[in-house]
Amino acid sequence: MTRSRIGRWALGAAGVFLVLLALLVAIVAGVAIGEMTIPMETTIAAVTNRLGFTAVALPRIQEAVIWDYRLSRSLVAAFCGAGLALSGAILQSLLRNSLAEPYVLGISAGASTGAVSVMLLGFGAGAISLSAGAFAGALIAFVFVVMLSSGRQTADRTILAGVAASQLFNALTSYIVSTSANAEQARSVMFWLLGSLAGVRWPEVTLAASVVTIGLIVCIWHARALDAFTFGEDAARSLGIAVRRVRVVLLLVTALMTATIVSMVGAIGFVGLVIPHAARFIVGPGHIRLLPACALIGALFMVLADIVSRIVIAPQILPIGVVTALVGVPFFCVILYRARRVA
Amino acid sequence: MTSDPVSAPVLAATAVSWLAGRKVILDGVTVSVDEGRTLGLIGPNGSGKSSLIRLLAGLRAPAAGKVTLDGKPMSGFARRELARRVSVVEQHSATEANVTVIDVVRLGRTPYRSALSPWTQEDDRIVTEALVRVGLDDRREQFWHTLSGGERQRVQLARALAQSPSVLILDEPTNHLDIQHQIDILRLVSELPLTTVVAIHDLNLAARFCDVIAVLSEGRLVAFGPPTDILTEKTIADVFGVEAHVSTSPHHGRLHIQFLM
Numbered sequence: 001m002t003r004s005r006i007g008r009w010a011l012g013a014a015g016v017f018l019v020l021l022a023l024l025v026a027i028v029a030g031v032a033i034g035e036m037t038i039p040m041e042t043t044i045a046a047v048t049n050r051l052g053f054t055a056v057a058l059p060r061i062q063e064a065v066i067w068d069y070r071l072s073r074s075l076v077a078a079f080c081g082a083g084l085a086l087s088g089a090i091l092q093s094l095l096r097n098s099l100a101e102p103y104v105l106g107i108s109a110g111a112s113t114g115a116v117s118v119m120l121l122g123f124g125a126g127a128i129s130l131s132a133g134a135f136a137g138a139l140i141a142f143v144f145v146v147m148l149s150s151g152r153q154t155a156d157r158t159i160l161a162g163v164a165a166s167q168l169f170n171a172l173t174s175y176i177v178s179t180s181a182n183a184e185q186a187r188s189v190m191f192w193l194l195g196s197l198a199g200v201r202w203p204e205v206t207l208a209a210s211v212v213t214i215g216l217i218v219c220i221w222h223a224r225a226l227d228a229f230t231f232g233e234d235a236a237r238s239l240g241i242a243v244r245r246v247r248v249v250l251l252l253v254t255a256l257m258t259a260t261i262v263s264m265v266g267a268i269g270f271v272g273l274v275i276p277h278a279a280r281f282i283v284g285p286g287h288i289r290l291l292p293a294c295a296l297i298g299a300l301f302m303v304l305a306d307i308v309s310r311i312v313i314a315p316q317i318l319p320i321g322v323v324t325a326l327v328g329v330p331f332f333c334v335i336l337y338r339a340r341r342v343a
Numbered sequence: 344m345t346s347d348p349v350s351a352p353v354l355a356a357t358a359v360s361w362l363a364g365r366k367v368i369l370d371g372v373t374v375s376v377d378e379g380r381t382l383g384l385i386g387p388n389g390s391g392k393s394s395l396i397r398l399l400a401g402l403r404a405p406a407a408g409k410v411t412l413d414g415k416p417m418s419g420f421a422r423r424e425l426a427r428r429v430s431v432v433e434q435h436s437a438t439e440a441n442v443t444v445i446d447v448v449r450l451g452r453t454p455y456r457s458a459l460s461p462w463t464q465e466d467d468r469i470v471t472e473a474l475v476r477v478g479l480d481d482r483r484e485q486f487w488h489t490l491s492g493g494e495r496q497r498v499q500l501a502r503a504l505a506q507s508p509s510v511l512i513l514d515e516p517t518n519h520l521d522i523q524h525q526i527d528i529l530r531l532v533s534e535l536p537l538t539t540v541v542a543i544h545d546l547n548l549a550a551r552f553c554d555v556i557a558v559l560s561e562g563r564l565v566a567f568g569p570p571t572d573i574l575t576e577k578t579i580a581d582v583f584g585v586e587a588h589v590s591t592s593p594h595h596g597r598l599h600i601q602f603l604m
Contacts, residue, residue, distance in 0.1 A: 098439055221458050228453050230446075231436045237402055239506070240426030240454035285440040 012289065015282075019296045023078065026303040030074035031066055033307055035315055038062050047071065068201065074303055076200040077320075079208035080261045081271055081302025082295040083215060087254040088272030089279065089294045090219055093226045093287065094250055095155045101273035102258040105158070105251070106165030108267035110141025111259065112193050113169045113176070119189050120180040130192070131263040138259035141165045146251070154247070155233065195268035195321030197306055204264055215257040216295055222246055223287035230285075268321045270328030271298055271305075278331070281338075301327075351414050353378045353538045354399060354429075354510055359408035361394045368394045371408065372564045374557045381532075381539040383553030383570075385546060387583055390559040392542040393434070396514045399540055400431045412510070426454035430503035432513045434542075436495065438487065445483040447498050448473055451505025473504040477531060493524035500531065513541040517548070550574055550598035558582055574598050 032043045045056040046066040087102040095104070103109070114137020115130050148161035177186045219226075225246045228236040237243045261268075279293040302320075305327060309318040352375035361369040369391045376382035384392045397403045398410055401417045410417040412428060420428070430451070451473065452466045474480040477497040490498065496516055503511055513532065517525035525548060532539055533552045543549045549556055550570040558566040558573060560582045566573045579587045585602050592599035 093440075096439065224453060224456060224458060228450055230438045230440050230442060230450065231433075232438075234397075234402055235431075235433065235436065237422070238400060238426060238429075238431040239450060240423035242422055280441065285442055286446065 012283075016292070016296065019293075019300060023296065023300045023303065026300055026307070027071075027074045027078065030077070030303050030307050031070040034065075034070060034310060036062070036065055038066060042066070072201050072205050073197050074306065075205045076208050076265065077197055077302045077306040078299040079205070079212045080265050080268065081275075081298040081300070081305075083208070083212040083257040083261050083298075084268065084272040085275035085279070085294040085298025085301075086212070086216060086219055086291060087258050089276035089287075089290060090226070090250050090254050091272075092276055093229055094247060095158055096229065096232065097155070097159060098277070099273070100159065102254065102261075103166070103267060103269070103272070104162045105145050105255060105258070106141035106162050106169060107138045107255060107258045108193075108262055109166040109169035109173070110144075111135070111138040111262040111267065112173045112189075113137045114140070114263075115192065116173050116176045116180075116186075116189050119185055120176055120182065134263035135259050137169070138262055139255070141169050142255040142259070144168075158251075191319060192266050194319035195266040195324070196317075197265050197309075197320060198317065200264065207260065208264060211257055211260045212295075215253050216291070218249065218253045219291050220288070222250060223291055226250075226287040227285075266319075266321065268302075268324055270321075270324045270332075271302060274328045274332050275301055352376055354410075354412055354540065356395065356399055356405075356410045357408050359395070359398055359405040359410060361391070361398060361403065362406050363394075368562050369398070369405075370562045372557075372559070372562070373408075374564065374567055376538055376540055376555065378538055379536060380554040381541065381552060383549040383556045384540065384542040384559060385544070385549050385556060386559035386565075389561075391562040392559055393514055395559065396431075396512055396540065396542050400429055400512045401425050402431070423454045426506060428508055429510045429512060430506040430508040432496070432499045432503050432511070432516050434515045434518055436499055440487075442487050443483065444474070444479055444485050444487065444490070444498050444501075445470070447487060448483075448501045448505050451502040454506060469507060470501075470505050473501040476504060476535075477501045493520050493527070496520065496524075496528055497531075500528065504535070508537065510538045510540070511535065513539070515542045515544060518544065546574060546579070546600050547598075550600065551595065570598050574600060 028040060028043055032038050032040050042058055042062055043066055045054060046058055046063045048054040049056060049058065049063070050067055084102050088100070091100040091102065091104055092098055111134040114133040114135065117137065118130055118133030145158065145161045145165045148164065149158040177189070180186050225236070225241045228239045228241045233243050275298045276290070276294050279290055279297050283289040283293045302324070305320055305323045308327070309320045309323045312318050312323070355375035357373050358371045359369060360367065360371055372391070372395060374382065374395070384395060386392055398405050401410065401412075401420065404418065412420065412425070417425070448470050452470065455466070471480065474483060477500050479494070479497055479501060487495070487498070500516070511532065516532070517528050520528065525545065529548055529552045532541065541553070543553070553570060555568060556570050556573045557564060558578060565582055566578055574589060576587055576589050579585060579589070579600065588601045588603055590599050591597070
């Protein structure tokens with residue numbers, strides 16, 4: 001009994017180590033791959049130079065591309081992947097719906113309305129950035145959903161309210177785009193909404209890192225409570241869980257994570273839906289293992305998707321949301337196919 | 344189950360009411376159960392049994408009246424504290440999560456664990472004891488989805504026992520089960536040294552396994568007392584609308600109810 005538990009912990013630790021290693025390799029690869037080919041050793045030297053471990057002489061331009069452009073981009077991808085997968089896992093458990101994902105609360109639809117309002121309608125007269133507009137829109141949609149779904153039997157009603165909010169805000173976005181005179185701008189907004197890591201720099205890394213790290217800590221703190229939701233809200237309540245408080249805290253945390261991510265890199269789909277299922281398949285339904293697993297696998301997946309998006313039609317960049325869906329859907333089909341036998 | 348003198352009931356509802364919207368579901372119901380005894384709630388569908396169960400379990404607060412545990416009002420207990428004293432087995436439990444028997448039973452230790460406290464040997468011991476009690480110790484790694492209805496109820500019962508409660512509350516635990524499994528579950532429950540409240544459909548099973556019975560009809564308490572006083576031909580006709588013949592069984596000495604059809 002104890003031995004098998006130690007064995008499981010060892011296996012788990014080894015798994016975490018392997019995924020972390022893979023993540024590190026993927027980030028280095030993400031930094032090395034691009035229009036300007038930079039050797040791996042230059043990549044590593046550039047980073048260790050900056051951190052003060054080494055002082056290798058490198059071409060200034062390569063060092064700048066690595067540090068200011070590619071590394072920040074890969075790190076943002078990693079944190080966004082982690083945050084989206086984590087939010088998806090939380091919502092699937094909390095709403096007891098395996099189709100729930102980060103955008104089920106209407107957040108991506110709200111963000112798009114916010115973004116087009118700023119860009120096409122000129123809200124804020126240039127003082128508000130696209131990201132700030134998207135963030136505000138996301139939060140407005142979230143508040144709308146929470147207000148619609150408060151009261152009893154909340155899980156299903158939250159999802160229905162999310163559907164209503166998504167439809168409403170998507171319609172508003174389409175209305176604004178189709179009545180807008182500027183077709184070029186409309187196109188660039190739609191492109192941004194499909195997900196784009198272009199233009200992210202160190203400030204975005206700091207923001208994504210802090211929001212997702214705090215989110216991860218809060219979620220892991222509630223791992224036991226989430227387990228107690230296995231048989232529904234009344235069952236959780238009778239196990240001593242403060243159902244309402246847990247739900248409010250976790251919905252708020254996932255909404256903040258998702259809104260931050262969407263306002264930074266657009267509505268990248270499928271990560272939040274597929275990764276939690278994949279992680280569950282590997283580590284089982286217990287949240288104390290599931291949540292860190294989601295964060296790690298989500299990060300790895302997103303970094304790899306970003307690399308793919310840059311090399312498929314180079315020198316052009318495919319929207320990363322297209323890549324995550326193209327990779328995610330077949331992957332999802334495999335999971336569904338295999339789950340057929342389990343259920 | 345000796346009948347030692349008891350000062351106050353362990354669990355008591357006094358003149359409780361409960362509304363769903365504007366519809367009155369429970370109207371001034373008073374019931375109580377003494378330590379180690381089994382209280383059966385009977386009544387037709389929609390008579391308010393499940394609502395009363397929820398109030399007694401502290402899952403809902405009554406609209407009027409009060410529920411007390413050990414003489415203290417329910418609202419005075421912290422949620423976790425309550426979960427250590429009272430555990431609930433619902434009529435029907437469903438999940439989409441791919442959990443195993445042991446995962447479910449371990450949930451019973453939730454009220455004893457803080458966010459990051461490790462799993463202890465004591466927790467292990469209690470979970471194993473609960474599994475042995477319901478006869479599922481050798482099935483701990485089996486998936487929930489592969490269990491039959493009766494097995495699922497036994498797993499939920501083990502989970503409830505893992506909460507180490509003093510009061511066990513069951514909402515029609517034998518619904519959807521065949522007669523053998525109904526008797527299995529109820530015998531298991533009646534042999535536990537716990538104060539028990541059970542909503543139950545079958546009058547013969549209620550007479551067989553309960554020490555006191557509360558009869559509900561349209562949200563009101565119609566009768567409350569030992570089965571021999573309560574399960575009369577008149578009450579059965581009034582509440583359930585069926586003609587019955589009540590006699591003492593020569594096999595187990597408890598009441599036997601035959602429906603005259």
